[in-house]
Amino acid sequence: MRAPAAYVLAMAAVVAACGPMPLQQAETECLEDARLAVQPRGEVGIGAGTGGASGFANITISSDFLLGRDPSAVFDACVVNKSGQRPSQPLYSRSDWKG
Numbered sequence: 001m002r003a004p005a006a007y008v009l010a011m012a013a014v015v016a017a018c019g020p021m022p023l024q025q026a027e028t029e030c031l032e033d034a035r036l037a038v039q040p041r042g043e044v045g046i047g048a049g050t051g052g053a054s055g056f057a058n059i060t061i062s063s064d065f066l067l068g069r070d071p072s073a074v075f076d077a078c079v080v081n082k083s084g085q086r087p088s089q090p091l092y093s094r095s096d097w098k099g
Contacts (some may be wrong), residue, residue, distance in 0.1 A: 004014070005035040007062040008020040019023040019055050020082065020083050020085075021082050022081045022083065023079070023081055023085050023087075023088060024088075025082075025083075025085075026078070026079045026082035026083035026085075027079055027087055027088065029077075029078075029082065029084065030074075030075050030079045030087075031075065031094075031096065033062070033064070033074050033075065033076075033078045034064035034071040034072070034074050034091055034097070034099065035071070035099060036060060036061075036064065036065060037062060037064035037065050037069050037070070038065070038071050038099045039065065040059055040060060040065060041059070041060045041063040042057065042058055042059035042060060043045040043056075043057070044056070044057045044058075045057075064065035071091060071099050072090060072091040072092055075083075075087065076091070
């Protein structure tokens, strides 16, 4: 039994999406994980309108923060996991790190 060509192409795209991402993209994405290891992030909002008062709260707490992990170790592990490569420079020497 032969699989339709469209099915084979779709499966190839799915497998390719699981591969490593470029190092620079991984570093950019992993910077947020490192920031969340330092402290929780969140926002709170309130408002009023014709329908009455409303509000929201959004808080993100990472397990890395709860476990007290070093943000640099979190960054390194994340980059290796996503790209298969070590970071191009240590977290604490990055100009965009404000931990």
